[in-house]
Amino acid sequence: MVNDTGGETRDHQTAVARPSLLLTGLRRSGKTSIQHVIFSKMQPSQTQFLESTPQLTSNHFSCGSFINIQIQELPGQLHTFPSSQSSSISGGNSGQASPYDDDTNLVGGGYNMERLLKQCNAVVYIIDAQDDYNQSIARLHLIIQLGRRVNPKIRYEVFIHKVDQLSEEVKRETQRDIHNQIRDRFADSSGAIDPWLRTSFMSNSNSQEILINFHLTSIYDHSIFEAFSKVIQKLLPQFGQLEYLLNHLLSASNIERAFLFDIQTKISIATDSAPSDIQIYELCCDMIDLLINMSEIYGQPNINCIQDTECEDDDSNNEPVMNGNHSSTTNSCRNSSLGTTPITNNPYTSGIETTNEPASNVFDSMSSSIIKLTGHRALYLKEINHHLALICVLRDEALSKQAIIDYNVEQFKEYILKLFRLNQENSESSMSS
Numbered sequence: 001m002v003n004d005t006g007g008e009t010r011d012h013q014t015a016v017a018r019p020s021l022l023l024t025g026l027r028r029s030g031k032t033s034i035q036h037v038i039f040s041k042m043q044p045s046q047t048q049f050l051e052s053t054p055q056l057t058s059n060h061f062s063c064g065s066f067i068n069i070q071i072q073e074l075p076g077q078l079h080t081f082p083s084s085q086s087s088s089i090s091g092g093n094s095g096q097a098s099p100y101d102d103d104t105n106l107v108g109g110g111y112n113m114e115r116l117l118k119q120c121n122a123v124v125y126i127i128d129a130q131d132d133y134n135q136s137i138a139r140l141h142l143i144i145q146l147g148r149r150v151n152p153k154i155r156y157e158v159f160i161h162k163v164d165q166l167s168e169e170v171k172r173e174t175q176r177d178i179h180n181q182i183r184d185r186f187a188d189s190s191g192a193i194d195p196w197l198r199t200s201f202m203s204n205s206n207s208q209e210i211l212i213n214f215h216l217t218s219i220y221d222h223s224i225f226e227a228f229s230k231v232i233q234k235l236l237p238q239f240g241q242l243e244y245l246l247n248h249l250l251s252a253s254n255i256e257r258a259f260l261f262d263i264q265t266k267i268s269i270a271t272d273s274a275p276s277d278i279q280i281y282e283l284c285c286d287m288i289d290l291l292i293n294m295s296e297i298y299g300q301p302n303i304n305c306i307q308d309t310e311c312e313d314d315d316s317n318n319e320p321v322m323n324g325n326h327s328s329t330t331n332s333c334r335n336s337s338l339g340t341t342p343i344t345n346n347p348y349t350s351g352i353e354t355t356n357e358p359a360s361n362v363f364d365s366m367s368s369s370i371i372k373l374t375g376h377r378a379l380y381l382k383e384i385n386h387h388l389a390l391i392c393v394l395r396d397e398a399l400s401k402q403a404i405i406d407y408n409v410e411q412f413k414e415y416i417l418k419l420f421r422l423n424q425e426n427s428e429s430s431m432s433s
């Protein structure tokens with residue numbers, strides 16, 4: 001008893017310090033591919049050569065010392081519920097037999113699903129939209145049922161995946177069908193929907209209140225990055241403050257949209273509160289690529305950068321460095337680590353090291369860029385620390401007051417660095433106490 005309580009307290013402390021995400025779905029649904037495409041820059045076409053993942057793997061997404069999220073991949077072939085649990089948690093709600101009735105062991109190889117769910121903050125569940133997804137939905141239902149019992153705060157992010165081969169109409173139909181099937185599983189014999197589902201169930205919402213979200217994704221376009229960004233954003237304890245600061249920056253500087261990007265993964269860790277727009281997201285990603293590529297080709301060596309790969313921690317530990325206006329990026333010193341992140345083979349530990357190293361040696365405190373677009377719009381990029389960039393979309397006439405924008409962005413940068421520093425101190429003190 002005492003040990004259990006201690007374990008739970010430790011789990012809670014760890015969750016406070018490092019949010020955790022459980023990535024699961026049936027075999028070949030695309031779990032490993034998603035991680036490789038996002039975190040190790042694997043070309044999508046190369047993912048067809050990936051081998052099946054036989055074990056639970058654990059990886060980390062970190063953005064300097066600021067953000068540290070644990071990502072556990074639970075392979076599809078591992079059966080996760082013993083028969084006693086699966087029948088009790090399916091609870092006669094749907095009246096359908098569990099596809100796991102024959103399973104007699106906890107997660108194959110001894111993984112304890114209850115414990116995994118207790119420890120995690122979000123479940124990312126991958127459904128292969130090109131396959132027959134009935135069995136996949138049955139498994140998701142079981143996971144939600146168990147999750148509600150052991151950890152009611154879990155958020156479920158359902159990726160309706162591999163939609164690249166589907167027409168817009170088929171995508172919409174598939175999404176509707178999956179919604180309906182999930183809803184039916186939460187209905188009792190009279191057809192009444194479980195009240196929990198009614199409040200938790202909504203598509204394409206960013207709200208923190210919604211516990212089940214759906215995303216149409218594919219590794220062959222930016223949709224997977226955008227969906228993963230939304231998942232990560234909701235896991236960040238600083239989510240609300242970051243959104244508030246970005247909104248404030250917009251109103252003070254005549255900017256239309258603002259995003260904070262991790263430049264290595266192109267995950268947007270925060271945005272203003274306007275609805276998401278995949279085209280703007282793609283533009284921002286292209287700007288990061290352009291900036292890094294240009295800097296690598298034409299940039300100058302930066303000795304400080306070579307000597308100190310923890311540049312960003314300088315930023316986080318000291319007052320932020322104020323920069324003058326630089327209309328382009330420089331400071332290439334050696335090959336960027338972009339695209340070369342090592343992948344370890346130990347299936348028990350990190351499958352994909354998402355690294356604490358600087359995202360790129362050509363991205364530093366001098367990095368900034370403005371690109372004018374057709375349609376009287378412009379993109380404005382500014383380094384926040386060695387991992388993070390602020391990217392704004394604005395009308396080009398707003399650039400006539402660029403000095404104000406630059407000043408506000410410096411203030412914003414200062415706040416952001418302080419915010420993360422405070423957060424880090426808080427989580428360290430909560431861990432030590």
Ligand SMILES: Nc1nc2c(ncn2[C@@H]2O[C@H](COP(=O)(O)OP(=O)(O)OP(=O)(O)O)[C@@H](O)[C@H]2O)c(=O)[nH]1
Binds near residue numbers: 030164
């Ligand atoms: N068309 C398409 N294929 C995809 C996509 N994502 C993954 N795949 C393919 O799906 C297959 C299975 O991908 P994996 O990443 O190995 O799937 P997994 O879920 O990790 O599989 P297990 O490790 O066996 O559980 C590979 O051939 C991928 O190339 C996608 O978005 N679109």
